[in-house]
Amino acid sequence: MKKTALLFLMLFPLLASAQQSASVSGYITDAATGETLIAANVALLDRRQGTTTNTSGYYSLQNIEPGVYTIVVSYIGYQQYRREITLQPSENRRLDIRLSQKGYRLDEVVVQSEREQEEQRAIGTAQVKTEFIRKVPSVFQADVFRSLQLLPGVKAASDFSSGLYIRGGSPDQTLILLDRTTVYNPSHFFGFFSTFNPDAVKDVRLYKGGYPAKYGGRLGSVLTIFNKDGNRNEFEGSITLGMLASRASVEGPFKKGSWMFALRRSTLEPLLAILQQTQDNIPEDFAFLDINGKVNFDATGDDKLSLAFYSGSDNLKFPFAEDAGINLEYGNQTLSGTWTHIFSEKVFSNFTLTGSRYFNYPSFNIAATPFERSNNIYDFSAKGDIEYYPDDRHELSAGFWTGLLTLKLQDKFDGEPTFRSRTHSQYGSFYIQDRWEVNNQFILTPGLRLNGFSEGGYLRLAPRLAVEYRPSDRIRLQGAYGRYHQFLTLDSNEAFTGFDIWLTADDEVPPASGNQYVIGLKTSPWERYNLDVEFYYRTMENLFEPDPFLPDQAGLPYKETFRFGRGYAYGAELFFERQVGKLTGFAGYTFGVTRRKFPGFNAPIQEQGARYYPPKYDRIHDLNVVVNYELSSRWSASAVFSYATGQAYTKPLGRTAAFNFPTTANSKQQLIVGKVNASRLPAYNRLDVGFNRNGTFFGRGKAQWQFQLINVYSRRNIWFYNYDLDENPAERDAVQLLPILPSISYTLNF
């Protein structure tokens, strides 16, 4: 108890601030829609004091000497807000501010406060605007994850995968939160698209590494996505018709709040119907559906309630041969209810109840022999975050997250249960962190997170520290360290995500852990130009993954179904961005090295042990250039060029065969390999272009045509090589990625 009191006193040293000082706090919202703006910058121009809005759009400036100030609020894409305010002694001014969008005034010169783009440029952090997601050329339709894959440090496994491979981490190492709720399998069409409908999304923020104590549970990174609150001023909506999927959204106000509802559905049926008439082995049904919704209720000026839900599913029905077929249904459902309460101008809070379900039900029936799987994850949790602004130097935050995770997996073969697993785990975590502006040049953000997991009884402490030094207004030197723990692992395949299974740590299956070290230099050489460099090094210990050499888990102790390994990754990221003028965009370059090691894997023949090897997604060099050009008030063009080192693959060196194997009529062909993944596919490169035309729909509403050409010069990048040992000598076949693909969509806003 004494220790707790001591800790409290140490971490809250400035509870009693000067009584004469004043404060300003409130929400920043979009003037047109009433949407809260996350990470908007708020500053007092006459004073070196500023802050950013939190994930609820709230800001608080404390410990201001009474006087006259100019408050400046800015947010990319919005007109800067400036207003003179006079603060009296001890005044706690509530100032809710509404920002107007810029329109087409692209060359507008704005006065920036010193705290502009504070959050966006925190170390390891990237924010992606939904407008960017909608505009950037993307295969068939706008996609949140494919837009993220353009950022330095974020890689794609292939053209077919929207999975996020961040700084050497596999997709399961990224915590994905939708309205504060964990999403376990954010993919459609077996990974081709992510589940997030860009029409429903308000804010996308990626913590690539060195993320703060507020988050935990994953070794690598955190992606937070917030759905729109809905327009608080007027009813509006949009409809987008696309080649692969179409979507619609409506939103509007009610007496004391707002609501939003969005729908997205694949529209492959006509194409399937045509193909079914001319070709065999075409799926009978192949569709996905997403429904997003949110209702907000502003109970009082200090209390807001919101209820958000998401439901998405994929369905496949595919008779792939005579007397044989596969059915697959998988998807996610999330529900979250949040109470946002302002205790005082210094204490802001969020309390959320979340529910998340992931399911997949694959079934094969071949020659009257059914295989059926029922896989369900239920995750119910309660979480709370409290932010405390004791003065103009400290932003203290603390919070908890506790929940009950249930994993149910059942397999049946030929009508008989063959595997059944039901795991109930309680998890809990507590964090505390302080953003301490030591002086005008130094900012420290120490934090501590305590994670607990009931299966196996694990308790893990995770210290975090971020440091920022600003030798001048245009230069920031940043560093971060963090220790991270992960109690879950994913059994998946980069080529096919519909069968994903999550597994937990347990007795003798300790959680994975790792350290991350990040240093960075962030500069603004000119107004609205950013040049950032980050270096990272991370370790991964106790990686536990289902043993891929295990054909059947029945009857084996849980521990023996895993392989345990370790890994590391290091790299450098360069990011150059231009935000002003008719030509905007960015270039991101990544140098990255990732290695993993598992006993018994990549071991030399006739030797035990293991060697480190690069996973397939390891790419040494990765360059993305994204540009957008405003041709006129109606037309804009965008282009994306990507270049990357070819992915790692294993080049077989020799072959042999077993001729008398008792359980087969054929010989058992065998490849002899040396180092695993020691060869590289040809370098990857691709150019995508897109044109957007803004107009009106017979004067009734804004409309937009979008024309896109993916892989303009039809570069046939290679996914992997397949070795055909039925041929003699063996033949190598290249399995190629996407060819040139046109796409067109029409959006109507009303």
Place this chain on the structure above:
Amino acid sequence: MYRILFLAMVSVTLLYGCELYQQDRYKEYYVVESYLVAHNSLPEVLLSKTVPLEEEYSYKDAAIDNAEVEVRWLNADSTIRRRYPYTFSKDGIYAPVQSATVREKQLYQLLVTLPSGDSIEAKTFVPGDFKTVNRDELSDRYVYQGDEQIEITTTPSGYITDRQTYYVFTIVAEETDSTNLTPFYADLVEEQDNSIENFYINSSGIINEGNYERNSDNNISLKVPWISFSFYGHNAVVANAIDDNMYDFLRSQSVQTGGTSLSPGEIQNIRYNINGGIGIFGSLASDTNRFQILRPSP
């Protein structure tokens, strides 16, 4: 400024030129192959070597002749209980000089001394034999995909360790005319260009004993799925209990052919339990029943 640009160019060149993890070169390995079946005669041993992938593979050319081959029956403490010398037959095939029966639940060792002086060594423990106990209750004929399915009840197998039994079920078709193909396999052969020979012997993957519950009399009932039958007519249904060497070989060989959580293009070596070479010196116990699979009524 020029100096910085020059340094940047040099750095990039170095990064490109410096391969961090180099591909190694082909190395030749000796390959052995032999399978001991409980209560069967000692098997032949095949001896060959690997060939580079880009070269044409011919077993005859890769075979190693004139090696000294011996199989030993070992005691539990690995001392030699009996030696079985082998003689070279042809094309890398070696046969026991004297016929002998493989004993269940016994340890055997293979020793090969090559003409070059190199040697190969491997051990296998022959799984315990098992037998069908309900053959009298089973019919000789079953209608394909009919209401009644073949369900064999066997005594349990056993192994040197306490591990569970690893089963592989094999259906050996005895009437392999293409007109006898069952619908699914007919489609694979006629519509999807698979060779009919691939289905003469049809095997399950590895199935752990843990999938089945032991009956009150400690026996195990194994239902034969319809997918196993690629041909109508007479079929031999073979239940095999495999040793660790076959288990490791099979499971890792199937990973090489895909279908696991490994990324496409990531190929791992097969797990060979052979010293001085690669290949397999495995053993199994098996039990065979014969049934006639009838076409369902139209």
